[in-house]
Amino acid sequence: MNKASLTQDVPPDRVEAMEKIIERPKPVKVMILGGVDTGKTTLTVYLANALVEQGLKVAIIDSDVGQKGILPPATISLALAEAPFSSLGELSPLKHYFVGTVTPNQHFAEMVVGVTRLARLAQEVADVVLIDTTGLVHGPGVELKRMKIEAVGPDIVLALDREGELAPILKPFEGKLDVVKLQVSDKARSYSRGERRDMRREKWRAYFRGVRPITLDLSKFVITGTSLFQGRPLSEEEKGLLEGIFKWLILHGRKVGGRYFIVKADVGEGPRSVDRNVLRYIDFDRLSNILLGLIDEDGFCLGLGILKLLNFGDMKAEILTPLDDGELARVKEIRFGRMRVREDGEELGLLDRDAL
Ligand SMILES: Nc1ncnc2c1ncn2[C@@H]1O[C@H](COP(=O)(O)OP(=O)(O)OP(=O)(O)O)[C@@H](O)[C@H]1O
Numbered sequence: 311m312n313k314a315s316l317t318q319d320v321p322p323d324r325v326e327a328m329e330k331i332i333e334r335p336k337p338v339k340v341m342i343l344g345g346v347d348t349g350k351t352t353l354t355v356y357l358a359n360a361l362v363e364q365g366l367k368v369a370i371i372d373s374d375v376g377q378k379g380i381l382p383p384a385t386i387s388l389a390l391a392e393a394p395f396s397s398l399g400e401l402s403p404l405k406h407y408f409v410g411t412v413t414p415n416q417h418f419a420e421m422v423v424g425v426t427r428l429a430r431l432a433q434e435v436a437d438v439v440l441i442d443t444t445g446l447v448h449g450p451g452v453e454l455k456r457m458k459i460e461a462v463g464p465d466i467v468l469a470l471d472r473e474g475e476l477a478p479i480l481k482p483f484e485g486k487l488d489v490v491k492l493q494v495s496d497k498a499r500s501y502s503r504g505e506r507r508d509m510r511r512e513k514w515r516a517y518f519r520g521v522r523p524i525t526l527d528l529s530k531f532v533i534t535g536t537s538l539f540q541g542r543p544l545s546e547e548e549k550g551l552l553e554g555i556f557k558w559l560i561l562h563g564r565k566v567g568g569r570y571f572i573v574k575a576d577v578g579e580g581p582r583s584v585d586r587n588v589l590r591y592i593d594f595d596r597l598s599n600i601l602l603g604l605i606d607e608d609g610f611c612l613g614l615g616i617l618k619l620l621n622f623g624d625m626k627a628e629i630l631t632p633l634d635d636g637e638l639a640r641v642k643e644i645r646f647g648r649m650r651v652r653e654d655g656e657e658l659g660l661l662d663r664d665a666l
Pocket of ligand 1: 314315317319320321344345346347348349350351352353374377443444445495497498499500
């Protein structure tokens with residue numbers, strides 16, 4: 311299921327990287343950068359094992375949301391490596407930060423905050439913090455990586471660079487950051503979008519194996535990640551007017567900062583072009599299978615849930631989750647993600663950041 315596993319068959323420059331890490335005062339934060347399939351995770355696993363062998367305490371932050379080695383997907387995770395291991399999936403995670411989707415594109419803030427918070431925690435408990443990142447290194451990925459570097463302040467950056475593609479990320483830090491350029495192994499192989507999706511399906515399925523249905527009283531939790539409950543409810547008059555114009559059945563509606571936000575079902579043919587500055591809507595069906603983060607009092611993610619049915623009348627939500635009663639008792643906040651996924655691992659699609 312995981313692409314990357316332990317190998318000793320690595321380019322010789324890994325020794326130089328190891329020496330740099332070992333000679334630095336501890337704790338030392340190491341960020342691993344590289345494009346898609348350049349072997350970032352393989353390098354992380356190799357270094358972690360070699361450092362553990364040296365008697366060092368190693369923390370790994372897996373921020374590769376699309377291809378997590380440490381479950382669950384759609385989060386950033388922190389785990390400690392205290393004994394030799396062959397794949398990230400073997401480590402038991404210490405903390406997660408909820409991102410809510412499997413691509414960082416519209417979620418830079420979650421990525422940066424998550425990595426920064428986990429790195430802060432990690433350096434209190436480990437000698438070496440290895441930060442594995444996503445392969446998004448072009449276009450907006452350049453900004454994401456710059457912000458991650460700014461926020462985390464790594465002591466060393468390991469750059470798996472093929473032909474200078476990381477230069478735009480590293481340029482602003484020239485002379486300020488200890489960058490070690492490393493060769494991409496000629497054994498590194500690439501995976502198609504389809505293969506990546508298939509691997510993710512297996513990961514979702516593994517995470518959601520043994521889920522059970524539970525009903526949550528949403529009025530007892532802080533709800534975040536959505537504007538569904540912000541602002542004020544619609545008046546009967548507003549509701550009737552909008553239902554009449556658009557031929558909708560409105561199941562839930564709020565006025566949020568001067569704009570209407572509606573959850574509806576169509577009952578007939580109505581006008582469909584709407585000024586989004588005035589009115590936004592989502593179909594009730596699209597709320598089913600939305601990924602939820604179950605969040606503790608410190609803002610970390612205890613685990614995931616899948617929203618099956620949301621009853622706005624009594625604020626009860628039927629969800630599926632693998633969390634046990636003890637873990638559920640620690641949930642203080644329900645955070646809405648931006649993708650729909652089924653418990654059998656089938657991804658039903660991503661939602662725009664402002665869809666909710
Ligand atoms: N030194 C190596 N020896 C053998 N295989 C390798 C080596 N480095 C990478 N690979 C293989 O290449 C593939 C991609 O490597 P890996 O998953 O580590 O890349 P990544 O950069 O972490 O990918 P992603 O972009 O998904 O984060 C994997 O199948 C891995 O096993």
